[in-house]
Structure formats: C-alpha cells, structure tokens
Amino acid sequence: MALTRQTMTDEQRKSVAVEYLKAFDNAGVTSGGGSILELFATDAQVYFPKWGLASGRDEIGRLFGDVGATLKSIHHHFAHFNWIFSGGDLLVCEGTSHGEHRDGPWRAGVPAWGAGHWCDVFEIRDWQIQRCFIYLDPDYAGQDTGRYPWLADKPNQR
Incomplete structure (x- = not known):
C-alpha cells in the first residue's frame, strides 16, 4: 500500500x-x-460527549447509531457557521442547530442555556475526515436541570 498525501486547500477541507x-x-x-x-478514513476517530x-469506521458507526437512535430530526444552520482554519489539516466549525430528540424538540437559543450550540474540530486530509471531536450539550431536550443550581429559577421557555 502506497502512502499518499494530497494537498488540500482550506475550502476543500471545508x-x-x-x-x-x-x-x-x-x-x-x-x-x-x-x-x-x-467520509472517514478507516482509522479515523470521533469524540462525542457522554459517549x-x-x-475506526465500525466504532464510529456504533457511535452514530447510538446517538442517531435518540434523534428524530436534526437541521444545521449552515448560513450561520463560523469557520476557523489552521493553515494545515485542522479546521473548526462553530454553529447552531435545531431538531427533535426522542425526549422533545430543541432549538439553539430557546431557551438561551439549552442545546443547539455546538463546535466541531476536524482533521481532514486526503479528502477524508481523520478526526472529528464534537463539543455540545448532549441533553438536547433540556431535561437535565436538577444538577445545575443556576437553572433552578429559569423557566424552560420551550
């Protein structure tokens, strides 16, 4: 197997x-x-909070299957993404989303402290994702409030 490395531009990685x-x-x-x-290299890595x-693709498939089984729908707000480029293989995307979790709907900003804001750190090389670390609140429906005293006095506002 030959080692190949295709030079990619930031826009191609994006x-x-x-x-x-x-x-x-x-x-x-x-x-x-x-x-x-x-879209992933065979030995890629993906991190998801609480998972x-x-x-590797098999484990990534399990992760996506586990998380996906809890979601009825998801919609990313592409027009509002913020992109940060490293000049190398790394890029960061910060964005918002809305959708429906099995426990209820979510929308970024509703309520202000709820789910829907996220940040993904990608390493993309040779037209494949080598690494994707996902940073978000996996409590999509906003039900995990009892452990956070600062949320006790705030209405859910859904």
Missing part, C-alpha cells in the same frame, strides 16, 4: 466538513447517496 454535516441532516446519507461513514472516543 467542503468535506459541510458534506458530513449535511449527511447528518439527511439521516446519514451523503449528497452522492453514500454512507456518512465513507466517548470511537476509533
């Missing part, structure tokens, strides 16, 4: 990340009809 996020909005199917897993680190 296009891979956008394809990944759009596939989530489309139940894990890419714009070309393939699986979201095809942990998944290594």
Whole structure:
C-alpha cells in the first residue's frame, strides 16, 4: 500500500466538513447517496460527549447509531457557521442547530442555556475526515436541570 498525501486547500477541507454535516441532516446519507461513514478514513476517530472516543469506521458507526437512535430530526444552520482554519489539516466549525430528540424538540437559543450550540474540530486530509471531536450539550431536550443550581429559577421557555 502506497502512502499518499494530497494537498488540500482550506475550502476543500471545508467542503468535506459541510458534506458530513449535511449527511447528518439527511439521516446519514451523503449528497452522492453514500454512507456518512465513507467520509472517514478507516482509522479515523470521533469524540462525542457522554459517549466517548470511537476509533475506526465500525466504532464510529456504533457511535452514530447510538446517538442517531435518540434523534428524530436534526437541521444545521449552515448560513450561520463560523469557520476557523489552521493553515494545515485542522479546521473548526462553530454553529447552531435545531431538531427533535426522542425526549422533545430543541432549538439553539430557546431557551438561551439549552442545546443547539455546538463546535466541531476536524482533521481532514486526503479528502477524508481523520478526526472529528464534537463539543455540545448532549441533553438536547433540556431535561437535565436538577444538577445545575443556576437553572433552578429559569423557566424552560420551550
């Protein structure tokens, strides 16, 4: 097996990340009809809060299956993304979303402290995601309030 490294521009890396996020909005199917897993290197890693680190496509598939089974729908707000480029293989996307979790709906900003704000750190090389660390509140429906005293006096406002 030959080691290949294709030089990619920031915009090309961004296009891979956008394809990944759009596939989530489309139940894990890419714009070309393939699986979201095809966007990952075979030895890629994905981190998701409260799930942990998944290594390799099989584990990543389990992670996405576990999380996806709790979601009825998700919609990313592409027009409002903030992108940070490293000049290398790393890029960061900060954004918002809305959708429906099995425990109820969510929308970024409703309430202000709720789910829907997220940040993903990608490492993309050779047209594949090598690493994606997802940072968000996995309590999509905003039900985990009892452990946070600062939320006790705030209405859910859904």
